Amino acid sequence: PADTAESAKRATGIPEVPAPGATAKRNRPAPAPAPSGYTEEGNASWYGVPFHGRHASNGEIYDMYKLTAAHRTLPFETMVRVTNLNNGKSTVVRITDRGPFVDNRIIDLSLAAAREVDSVDAGVVPVRVEVLGGVDPIAGFFTLQVGAFRDRGNAERLRDRLSASYSPIFIQQYDSPDGMFYRLRVGRVSGEDAARQLGEQLHDREGFTPFVTRLDEGPPGGGNR
Template sequence: MRDKRIASKKKNNKTVKGIILIIAFLFFTGSCAVTRDRIETPYQVYREKGIASWYGEDFNGRPTASGEIYDMYGLTAAHRTLPLQTNVRVTNLENGKSVDVKINDRGPFVNGRIIDLSYGAAKVLDMVDAGTSMVGVEVINGSRDFEAKADKGVFTVQVGSFAVRENAEKLAERLNREYGGAYITLYETNSKKFNRVRVGNFKTLEEAQGFVNKLERKNFTSFVARKD
C-alpha cells in the first residue's frame, strides 16, 4: 500500500512539473510574440544616384513650384517627385564635395537627370563649368512622416516638351487616342516658352511609374513629375 502511495505521489509530482513546464513555455512564447509585434520596420533613408544639372539667370527672379521666388545664388534645387521643402544633401561623386539644399521647385525636365541645382549650389559642388555631374542625393530631414508623403500626392507623366505649340498638340492628340488624359501646360522662363505634354493624374508614385513603363513599351520617352 505504501509503495502505491509513493508511486501515486511521484506520478502527481511529474504531472505538476509537466503543467508548470507547459505554462512556462506558453508564457515564454507569448512574450516573444509580443516582442516581435512591437518591432517596427526600420525607416529607409531616401537615396539616389544620377546626373545633376544646374539652372541660373534665365530662371532668376521667377516663381518656383513652391511659390518662392527663385534666387540663383541661394542653396536650393528642383526635383521631379520629392515633396517640396524637403532638405537633401547632394554630393558630387566626381570630387567628393557636398552641399545641403532645399527642394523648392520642380525639374529637371530633361530625361536622364535627377536633380537641378541652383547656381549657388552648383558652385559649392564645383560643377558650374562642367554643367552636369554625377551626384548622390540623400534626404536629411527624413522621418516616417516623409516616408508616408514621398509616395502620396498627385503625380503626372511628362511625355514631351516643345517650343512650338502645334507640335505639342499633335503629340497630345495621339496620346489621347491611345490612352486618354493628355493635356498641355505652358511654362515660361525669362527668355523661352515650353509647351509640356503630360498624361494623367496618379495617386501614387508607383502607379505613375507603372504608366511610364507602359509608355516605354511603345517607345515613348517619359518620366514622372509631382503636381503641386
C-alpha cells in the same frame, strides 16, 4: 522653323557675386533631425542667370544665391543632402522647383549649391541625393511628361491622338526664358511606383521616354527646364 523639344539650359557666364562663403552661410538651410533612408544616385546640373529672378514651380522667386534645387518628384520644401561623388563635397538644399526635364539628370542645383559641391565648371557631375527628415518622397500624385513643344498645335495634335487610350491628358503652359513651351502630360497616378509603370507602358506602346513628375497642389508656378 521646325518645332523643337524643350532643352536644358545653364548659365554661360557668372556675374559678379558676393563672396561664396558669406552667401552660402547666410542661406544655408538647417538640416532635418534624421534621414528618412531615401537615396538616389545620378547626375546633377545647375541653373543660374536665365532663371534668376523668375518664378520657381513652388511660386517663390528663384534666387540662384540661395541653397535650393529642382527635382522632378520630391515634394516642395524637402531638405536633401547632395554629395558630389567626384570629390566627396556635399551641401544641403531645399527643393523649390521642378526639373530637370533632361535625360540622365536627377537634380538641378542653384549656383550657390553648385559652388558648395564644386560643380560649377564641370556643369554636370555624378551625385548622391539623400532625403533628410520624415517626408515620404514617393507618396502623392504623379504625371508623365511626354513632350514639350514651342507650337501649341503640335501639343494639341499629340494630345488628341493619345486621348483615345489615356486619361487625363493635359497641356501645361510654361513661360521659359527662351519663350513659351507647351508641356503635354499624361495621367494622374497615385504613387511614384505606379507612375513609373505607366511610363513603361507609354514607352512600350507609344515609343515615348517620359519624365515622371509630381502633380503639385494649386496653380503651377514658373517651372524649370
